[in-house]
Amino acid sequence: MTVASRLSKWSFYLIFFPAVLGIVGWQGWSWWSWAKAPVQLPGSNLEEATIQVQIPLGTSIEQIGRDLEAIGVIRSASAWNLWARWLRLRARMAPETRGEFQAGTYALSQAESLSEIASKIWAGEVVQLSYTIPEGWSLKQMAEYFEARGFFSAEAFLAATRQIPDDDFVWLPPNLPHLEGFLYPDTYQLADGVLTPELVIRQMLYQFEQVALPVYEQRQGQTNLSLLEWVTLGSIVEKESVVAEERGLIAGVFTQRLQRGMRLEADPTVEYGLGIRQTQEQPLTLRQVQTPSEYNTYLNAGLPPTPIASPGVASLEATLNPAATDYLFFMARYDGTHIFSRTLEEHNRAIAQVERELSNRQPQAGNELTTE
Incomplete structure (x- = not known):
């Protein structure tokens, strides 16, 4: 090989390798910049x-x-x-x-x-994850909440509530179709950062076992209510009791009606059976109240087959120690309070009073007020 050939070969290496290194370096810098650059999603604030x-x-x-x-x-x-x-x-x-x-x-x-x-x-x-379930929430509301928080789908949660873990929680009533009423409402913390429907359910059942179950066990010899009946009645009291001071009185009215063989006629049971929620603007209609359902306590005597929500301990205690009263009716004022009555005649006057109080709003066709 001549000197000229050797010089030409080294010239090629001197030109080729720096070029390759330059290309690799440029690619690496491009990738690094790409990896480092924050992502701006449409309408988002990178700081928040x-x-x-x-x-x-x-x-x-x-x-x-x-x-x-x-x-x-x-x-x-x-x-x-x-x-x-x-x-x-x-x-x-x-x-x-x-x-x-x-x-x-x-x-x-x-x-x-x-x-x-x-x-x-x-x-x-x-x-560290946390979640809060308010008193009076149903399984459906919990499912929507968990899905909205991005923990898991509502469908996955509802499916898990139909798998009754009675091997681990032997106190659960037999033949439950789902865990409505037994998932205790509270605020929960999760240290390891992994949240699944099964873990949520076990946490809430364990809290029921620790907080609610002892209340029942301590009074078990003083009540005719089974565990299922106790939680079911407690869930109705929970849904009706907006003002804490009225909780014992509402429990007393329902207790009186049950003892006398009267139907409970509780709006929340109708709502639960139909999967709806009434408001002041859209109260239950007469047609809805007359719609057959195993949860409709206007049509069916006694308690519905399962709880309709998760009661807190205050409502559960109230069902075991209801206020001594001769009230048999109450009418919601739609401000959280109720008018209590002893007779149907008094109750009808209470209905008329509430209608007068609400007369400033335009009534909607077919939305007659219902009462307990």
């Missing part, structure tokens, strides 16, 4: 927008990337995969950084870079 992302146990790295890209938290699942491989390689090379991507629920900001998001999931910086 956060998304709760749940990563189930056993989710692959690739699936995590696809999920994050799908909801717009990162721009590129491919970039995520490359960065994840780098974290794993670094963990093998440096013992102090060893770890793995961890399951859980994460609060991810759209202003965070890909590397920041990956580091958070690698370190297991899960959020």
